[in-house]
Amino acid sequence: MLLHVLVPAYRSRSPAKAPTVHEADLDDALTRNELARAILATESLEEAEQYSREICGYLEIDYERNKASWLGSQPEQKLDPEGTLLQLDQFEADARSRGITHTTFRRITEALGLDGKQRQDLRALLLSSRPEQYEAPLRRIPAGPAAAPPKSAADPHLRYKPGRPW
Structure with missing residues (x-):
């Protein structure tokens, strides 16, 4: 067999x-x-x-359950387009520095500390602001040097933190 x-x-x-x-x-x-x-x-x-x-x-299922619980316990916030795009730039620079060329909307949602309910808002924002990066079903990390994130991305209130365990 x-x-x-x-x-x-x-x-x-x-x-x-x-x-x-x-x-x-x-x-x-x-x-x-x-x-x-x-x-x-x-x-x-x-x-x-x-x-x-x-x-x-x-157990991988325990990991996913814990992650879902953590994401579900986060206070619901309205998506801030400008702040989200700054966080995305930082996420992409970090991913690019590790040789990553593509990612998913789910991974971006998690990395930015957004909950599942905000994924559709994030998807709509990214499709409207950077449609050229969408390579269904993935998002392309743009090629180029891993530049330092914009100065305002160092704001401690931004939720993306490089090196998150997931």
């Missing part, structure tokens, strides 16, 4: 790279992966989650 794993293109730093399908023998994959073997016999998501915590020491 064969196992097919799809690796989405957005995980790549190359915009020209298409999604890739990897093929592996299922028995070989199970031999190499302790977690995969453990969850074969599970009957619920809770059991699989527990095995992941025990074997890997963490």
Whole structure:
């Protein structure tokens, strides 16, 4: 029996790279992966989650739940277009300095400390102000030197902080 794993293109730093399908023998994959073997016999998501915590020491779903809780607990604020674009410039400079060429609206929303409800407002702002960067479904980080952010981007009230863990 064969196992097919799809690796989405957005995980790549190359915009020209298409999604890739990897093929592996299922028995070989199970031999190499302790977690995969453990969850074969599970009957619920809770059991699989527990095995992941025990074997890997963490669970990606816990991370996503914590992040959603944190984002949901933030006070709702109206999107400030000027401040948002300044934060975006800083985010893009940081991403560019790490060799990143594309990102998602979701990632920008999280990096700027906005909640999910503000994602549509952010999307509309970016599509209207910088439409040339939209390469559906991604946003292109413009090429160029990683310039220092504008002076006003150093404002301590701006929410984007380089190096956030997500």
